[in-house]
Amino acid sequence: DAGVIQSPRHExxxxxxEVTLRCKPISGHNSLFWYRQTMMRGLELLIYFNNNxxxxxxxxxxxxxxxxxxxxxxxxxxxxxxxxxDSAVYFCASSSPPYxxxxxxxxxxxxx
Amino acid sequence: xxxxxxxxxHITVSEGASLELRCNYSYGATPYLFWYVQSxxxxxxxxxxxxxxxxxxxGIKGFExxxxxxxxxxxxxxxxxxxxxxxxYFCAVxxxxxxxxxxxxxxxxxxxxxx
Numbered sequence: 001d002a003g004v005i006q007s008p009r010h011e012x013x014x015x016x017x018e019v020t021l022r023c024k025p026i027s028g029h030n031s032l033f034w035y036r037q038t039m040m041r042g043l044e045l046l047i048y049f050n051n052n053x054x055x056x057x058x059x060x061x062x063x064x065x066x067x068x069x070x071x072x073x074x075x076x077x078x079x080x081x082x083x084x085x086d087s088a089v090y091f092c093a094s095s096s097p098p099y100x101x102x103x104x105x106x107x108x109x110x111x112x
Numbered sequence: 113x114x115x116x117x118x119x120x121x122h123i124t125v126s127e128g129a130s131l132e133l134r135c136n137y138s139y140g141a142t143p144y145l146f147w148y149v150q151s152x153x154x155x156x157x158x159x160x161x162x163x164x165x166x167x168x169x170x171g172i173k174g175f176e177x178x179x180x181x182x183x184x185x186x187x188x189x190x191x192x193x194x195x196x197x198x199x200x201y202f203c204a205v206x207x208x209x210x211x212x213x214x215x216x217x218x219x220x221x222x223x224x225x226x227x
Contacts, residue, residue: 004155033214042219043202050212091155098163099144099206099215103155 006092006104013111018080021107024073025094029102034067034077037089037106046090049075082111114139116203116218124224125193133188133221135203142208145186146215147177150200159201162186163208173197198225 005024013019025032033048047057049069057067064083069075079086087110093103117136125131137143144163148156160171167179177188186203200222204215 031212035217043217045214045216048214055212056214093155097212099146099161101156101158101215103157105153105155 004104016081021077023092029094031095035091118218144206146204
């Protein structure tokens with residue numbers, strides 16, 4: 001099993017540009033989570049899906065952030081327009097119950 | 113509100129010395145508790161978990177943790193630290209009654225190991 005695959009590993013973009021982060025979960029896992037990690041705030045839950053349906057997006061910072069899961073094998077997190085304060089490491093994790101999480105290696109986003 | 117507190121942001125321990133990382137949680141329901149470790153540039157790896165039963169749980173790499181309901185704590189311990197244990201450690205809590213919900217993580221404790 002290749003694990004949870006995130007792409008890209010690193011992204012540097014200019015303020016105002018659109019950024020799309022991608023995640024391929026483990027086959028058979030029915031939950032997918034997007035977390036953001038910063039020094040100040042630690043690991044914050046942004047949104048999660050169960051069976052491809054968004055369950056809780058209360059952690060999404062603002063309307064500039066959106067996430068989709070069109071099928072069981074793919075999810076995206078989009079930031080439009082990006083701002084310097086969005087710079088962070090974004091993790092995707094997938095899970096089967098109860099809480100059998102597997103994390104991806106993360107995408108380090110830098111907005112300049 | 114559900115929360116996890118890791119009071120120590122950074123701890124330095126001598127190689128071979130014992131280690132205890134603190135974790136306190138606030139959770140309205142019966143908790144499931146977890147410890148994860150993150151090496152630089154990597155994702156999080158599960159060290160151990162507590163669901164029910166024996167309150168002292170053993171994990172990988174020689175780590176153990178003890179669940180104390182009266183203190184709302186789930187502290188991580190290791191009797192003898194190795195240099196390779198230097199990493200960031202996260203405590204997390206989930207719901208025993210709603211296993212499809214997301215884990216809530218503490219802000220992490222960075223462990224440095226001195227020789």
